[in-house]
Structure formats: C-alpha cells, structure tokens
Amino acid sequence: MSRLIVLYNQPEDPEAFDAHYRDVHAPIVRSYPKLRDLKTCKPEGVGGRPSPYYLMAEMTFDSPEDLDEALASEAGSASGRDLRNFATAGAALFIVDDAADA
Amino acid sequence: MSRLIVLYNQPEDPEAFDAHYRDVHAPIVRSYPKLRDLKTCKPEGVGGRPSPYYLMAEMTFDSPEDLDEALASEAGSASGRDLRNFATAGAALFIVDDAADA
Numbered sequence: 001m002s003r004l005i006v007l008y009n010q011p012e013d014p015e016a017f018d019a020h021y022r023d024v025h026a027p028i029v030r031s032y033p034k035l036r037d038l039k040t041c042k043p044e045g046v047g048g049r050p051s052p053y054y055l056m057a058e059m060t061f062d063s064p065e066d067l068d069e070a071l072a073s074e075a076g077s078a079s080g081r082d083l084r085n086f087a088t089a090g091a092a093l094f095i096v097d098d099a100a101d102a
Numbered sequence: 103m104s105r106l107i108v109l110y111n112q113p114e115d116p117e118a119f120d121a122h123y124r125d126v127h128a129p130i131v132r133s134y135p136k137l138r139d140l141k142t143c144k145p146e147g148v149g150g151r152p153s154p155y156y157l158m159a160e161m162t163f164d165s166p167e168d169l170d171e172a173l174a175s176e177a178g179s180a181s182g183r184d185l186r187n188f189a190t191a192g193a194a195l196f197i198v199d200d201a202a203d204a
Contacts, residue, residue, distance in 0.1 A: 046195040
C-alpha cells in the first residue's frame with residue numbers, strides 16, 4: 001500500500017475550510033483513479049501541546065504506481081490547483097510506501 | 103484504533119539518527135504497554151518537491167485510553183526524554199483517533 005498524506009496548517013476560518021474541504025476538495029480526491037480510501041481526521045496534540053496540524057488527509061492506493069497515476073490524472077491536477085482555494089495557511093505533503101518500511 | 107504519529111525533521115547526521123532510532127529509541131517505544139504496532143517509514147516528496155520530513159513513526163493502539171496509558175507510563179516518559187538525544191532538528195507530534203473521522 002502507498003499513502004499520500006496531506007497535513008493542513010491551522011486555517012484562519014476553520015468553518016470555511018471544513019465546508020470547502022467537504023463540498024469541493026473531497027469530491028475531487030474521491031474521483032482519483034484507483035483510490036482505495038480517503039481518510040480524514042482532526043489530530044490532537046500530545047502532552048498538553050496543541051496539534052501542529054488542523055487536518056490530516058490520508059489517501060490510500062494499492063501501489064506506488066497507482067498513486068503516481070492518480071497524481072498525474074486530471075483529478076490529481078485539479079486537486080493540486082484547488083489547494084490554492086482553501087489551504088492558504090499551507091500544508092505538508094508526502095508519500096509513504098508501506099511496503100518499504102524504514 | 104488510535105495512532106500516535108511523530109514526524110521527524112531532516113537530521114544533520116542521518117546515519118547517526120538512524121542508528122539511535124533503531125538501537126535506542128525504537129526499543130523504548132516497543133516497551134510501551136498495550137502498543138499494537140510501531141511502523142516507521144521514510145516519506146518521499148510529491149511533485150518533485152522534497153519531503154518535509156525525514157522519518158514518520160506511527161504507533162498504533164486499540165483505543166485512546168491505551169495510548170494515554172502508554173504516554174503516562176515509564177516507557178512513555180523515557181521516550182519523551184530520549185527525543186532530546188537524537189531529534190535535535192525537531193519533530194511534530196500528534197494523535198489521530200481513527201474511530202472519530204473528521
């Protein structure tokens with residue numbers, strides 16, 4: 001399994017962020033070819049410190065090739081462009097390959 | 103399931119970091135009470151950009167209560183103290199509760 005992980009920084013307007021993610025961004029992500037699963041959650045902090053991120057989105061694929069195909073697709077481009085519409089506080093993106101543990 | 107996720111920034115000396123993580127830190131984490139799984143991986147970047155993090159560690163527990171118990175244990179304290187020995191470039195820590203999706 002390969003996962004694309006996106007960690008969103010705290011938005012200025014969490015309500016507007018949530019609405020855009022739910023109504024616009026998530027539907028684009030769900031149209032990725034070969035997407036197995038989209039999981040989102042609001043992280044909590046550890047030991048009394050706030051979470052460094054507001055939202056974590058995990059997109060799961062069967063293989064790194066499927067993930068690459070999704071990112072190269074029209075939906076992949078559209079989701080990248082859409083980040084500018086709501087993730088204005090920034091986000092960290094990376095890929096983890098669960099078959100190749102460190 | 104509840105996961106404690108730690109994202110380590112790029113270390114100055116990756117080889118020394120890896121050795122410390124493998125030989126000192128991971129054994130402490132594996133002694134957490136009620137730990138179900140420790141998974142580590144080296145994230146890759148997206149779209150030609152480097153990964154913002156060097157190493158991701160995911161520690162899985164059956165429940166938020168088990169996770170809290172692990173953090174409050176002697177092993178939990180020891181792992182927190184040990185971060186100062188090798189994670190000098192910093193790390194982002196947070197908890198995700200997979201039963202409570204956003």
